[in-house]
Amino acid sequence: MDTASVSGDVPVRFDTKIAVVLRDDLEPWQRLNVTAFLVSGLGTAVPEVVGEPYEDADAVAYLPMFRQPVMVFEASKETLTAAHGRALSRALPRAIFTSDLFATGNDRDNRAAVRAVPTGALDLVGLAVHGPRNAVDKVVKGARMHP
Numbered sequence: 001m002d003t004a005s006v007s008g009d010v011p012v013r014f015d016t017k018i019a020v021v022l023r024d025d026l027e028p029w030q031r032l033n034v035t036a037f038l039v040s041g042l043g044t045a046v047p048e049v050v051g052e053p054y055e056d057a058d059a060v061a062y063l064p065m066f067r068q069p070v071m072v073f074e075a076s077k078e079t080l081t082a083a084h085g086r087a088l089s090r091a092l093p094r095a096i097f098t099s100d101l102f103a104t105g106n107d108r109d110n111r112a113a114v115r116a117v118p119t120g121a122l123d124l125v126g127l128a129v130h131g132p133r134n135a136v137d138k139v140v141k142g143a144r145m146h147p
Helices: 028-045 077-089 099-103 107-115 133-139
Strands: 016-023 070-075 094-098 124-132
Touching: 016 028, 016 077, 016 133, 028 070, 028 094, 028 124, 070 077, 077 094, 077 124, 077 133, 094 099, 094 107, 099 107, 099 124, 124 133
Parallel strands: 016 070
Antiparallel strands: 016 124, 094 124
């Protein structure tokens, strides 16, 4: 469980981290699309990262969102592949997006496209990972913050 203080001027610091690593040669629309798909996987697999529903002053309800920031990085294809290997070796919850998914139009075909390729041959364009801060920092080593 994350510990966070919200009193006074003390910054909130989480024990865990959510990170997305995007390949640095993606078009802007691809970066946004890949990020949206990747984080949706984490929210379903790691329900504790999702906070409570929102409500405005008029009592209009809104869906809950992650309760902590999502750090977005970019990296070369090689660095992204290495990050994937580190996430696997640490058994961290992860989501992937491969270049093949840009050519599919639905979830069934997306899963089939990933299933058709061995792990070491996946043409990764994005990776999302959640876990202890230090473990996630090691996974994203070599990536840089997205501009």
